[in-house]
Amino acid sequence: xxxxxxxxxxxxxxxxxxxxxxxxxxxxxxxxxxxxxxxxxxxxxxxxxxxxxxxxxxxxxxxxxxxxxxxxxxxxxxxxxxxxxxxxxxxxxxxxxxxxxxxxxxxxxxxxxxxxxxxxxxxxxxxxxxxxxxxxxxxxxxxxxxxxxxxxxxxxxxxxxxxxxxxxxxxxxxxxxxxxxxxxxxxxxxxxxxxxxxxxxxxxxxxxxxxxx
Numbered sequence: 142x143x144x145x146x147x148x149x150x151x152x153x154x155x156x157x158x159x160x161x162x163x164x165x166x167x168x169x170x171x172x173x174x175x176x177x178x179x180x181x182x183x184x185x186x187x188x189x190x191x192x193x194x195x196x197x198x199x200x201x202x203x204x205x206x207x208x209x210x211x212x213x214x215x216x217x218x219x220x221x222x223x224x225x226x227x228x229x230x231x232x233x234x235x236x237x238x239x240x241x242x243x244x245x246x247x248x249x250x251x252x253x254x255x256x257x258x259x260x261x262x263x264x265x266x267x268x269x270x271x272x273x274x275x276x277x278x279x280x281x282x283x284x285x286x287x288x289x290x291x292x293x294x295x296x297x298x299x300x301x302x303x304x305x306x307x308x309x310x311x312x313x314x315x316x317x318x319x320x321x322x323x324x325x326x327x328x329x330x331x332x333x334x335x336x337x338x339x340x341x342x343x344x345x346x347x348x349x350x351x352x353x354x
Contacts, residue, residue, distance in 0.1 A: 142168055142216040144299035145315050149189050149214045150197040157191050175261035185219040190347045206277055212317045213335040215344050217351045231313040232338050239270045239304055246270055246286050247303045252296030253322040266291055282339045284314050288330040292321025302334050
C-alpha cells in the first residue's frame with residue numbers, strides 16, 4: 142500500500158523513526174466507511190518503508206518544507222487486501238502528457254468536508270493538472286493540480302491520484318498538501334502530490350528484502 146511519508150514518519154524527526162509502532166497499524170478494505178468498518182476484514186501491516194533520508198519537518202514560515210521532499214511511504218501487508226488485484230502506475234512519459242494536456246486527476250480521501258467536520262467516509266474530487274513546478278521540490282517527483290473553489294483538505298494526505306490513459310485507469314501519485322477547509326480557500330490554490338513511479342525500483346528492492354525477512 143502506498144501513502145504519504147508524513148502520515149507515518151514521526152514529526153520533527155529523521156532516520157526513519159515512525160509516528161506509530163508498526164504493531165498498531167492495520168489497513169481497511171478500500172472505500173470502507175470508517176464509522177461502520179468490519180474490523181475482521183482489516184489486514185495487518187508488517188513493515189513500513191520510508192525513503193532514506195526522509196525528514197518530517199514543516200516550518201513554512203522559516204522556508205523549511207522538508208516534509209514535502211520524498212513524501213511517500215510503502216506499507217507491506219501480511220496478506221493482500223484484494224487477492225489478485227493490480228493497477229498500472231503512470232510512468233514519466235505519461236506524467237509529462239498529463240502536464241502538457243492539463244488532464245483530469247481523480248483524487249480520493251477521507252479528510253475534512255468543511256472546517257471541523259469529518260464523517261469518516263471516502264470522497265472523490267476531480268481537478269486538472271497544472272504544468273508548473275516548485276523550485277523547492279524536484280519537478281520529476283511531484284505533480285500539482287489546480288483547486289477551483291473545491292479542494293482537498295486536512296486528512297486527505299496519502300490518498301491516491303488516478304488518471305485515464307486511453308481508457309486505462311492508472312495510479313499516478315499520492316496527496317501531500319492541499320489548500321482546502323482552512324477558512325480562506327483561494328480558488329487559485331493548488332494540491333501537491335508525490336509521484337509514485339520514481340520510487341518503484343526502491344520499493345521493489347525493499348520488497349525483496351521483506352520477503353527474505
